[in-house]
Amino acid sequence: SQQGEEDPQALSIQEGENATMNCSYKTSINNLQWYRQNSGRGLVHLILIRSNEREKHSGRLRVTLDTSKKSSSLLITASRAADTASYFCATTQNSGGSNYKLTFGKGTLLTVNP
Amino acid sequence: EAGVAQSPRYKIIEKRQSVAFWCNPISGHATLYWYQQILGQGPKLLIQFQNNGVVDDSQLPKDRFSAERLKGVDSTLKIQPAKLEDSAVYLCASRPGSEETQYFGPGTRLLVL
Numbered sequence A: 001s002q003q004g005e006e007d008p009q010a011l012s013i014q015e016g017e018n019a020t021m022n023c024s025y026k027t028s029i030n031n032l033q034w035y036r037q038n039s040g041r042g043l044v045h046l047i048l049i050r051s052n053e054r055e056k057h058s059g060r061l062r063v064t065l066d067t068s069k070k071s072s073s074l075l076i077t078a079s080r081a082a083d084t085a086s087y088f089c090a091t092t093q094n095s096g097g098s099n100y101k102l103t104f105g106k107g108t109l110l111t112v113n114p
Numbered sequence B: 001e002a003g004v005a006q007s008p009r010y011k012i013i014e015k016r017q018s019v020a021f022w023c024n025p026i027s028g029h030a031t032l033y034w035y036q037q038i039l040g041q042g043p044k045l046l047i048q049f050q051n052n053g054v055v056d057d058s059q060l061p062k063d064r065f066s067a068e069r070l071k072g073v074d075s076t077l078k079i080q081p082a083k084l085e086d087s088a089v090y091l092c093a094s095r096p097g098s099e100e101t102q103y104f105g106p107g108t109r110l111l112v113l
Helices: none
Strands: A005-007 A010-012 A019-025 A029-037 A042-052 A056-059 A061-066 A069-074 A086-096 A100-104 A108-113 B005-007 B010-013 B018-024 B031-037 B044-050 B052-056 B067-068 B075-079 B088-095 B109-110
Touching: A005 A086, A010 A019, A019 A108, A029 A061, A029 A069, A029 B075, A042 A061, A042 A100, A056 A108, A061 A086, A061 A100, A069 A086, A100 B044, B010 B018, B018 B088, B018 B109, B031 B075, B044 B067, B044 B075
Parallel strands: A010 A108, B010 B109
Antiparallel strands: A005 A019, A019 A069, A029 A042, A029 A086, A056 A061, A061 A069, A086 A100, A086 A108, B005 B018, B018 B075, B031 B044, B031 B088, B044 B052, B067 B075, B088 B109
């Protein structure tokens, strides 16, 4: 079963605008990660936020986490055409020892128009 | 640093045929994962290896899917016999023991006719 649910399913913006994607999940987590997938390629890790963190930045990316609402958001500022991709949130539950299991949502398809 | 390698990149087979996928993880990564990604969905974990041992195969359809990682490095995933609903991208990922980030290969796109 999929733990995370991204919203919206698809988002189309103009270059230079900001893009916000949301993720909701159901059970307690160790951390939440965001991945990007370009058409026809594997996933690339963007950022990880731990359950005891509320906000994290990396370049043009800003991630927030609200564990009380079981939700996270990914903000991409000053978007570029190259940001066009599918974005997935993935939650990690520690199944014991070093067994970190990632559970992905269905993703948000972001299209940045030049 | 070389990334996760997968082959083949594309495969077309008819239903009831067999198919195998190969994955070479990043050197030194003890943990290896196989995911199935159906069009329009997120990846779903099929099996997780720690070195050459299986950690989690709870979502692997064991009547037709099998996977091995005999020497704790390369891994193969096999489907026998394939069904139409197995059409998907099969992703391999690896992770070093010190991180929680997974590193993904480009995937193998399987089409079952």
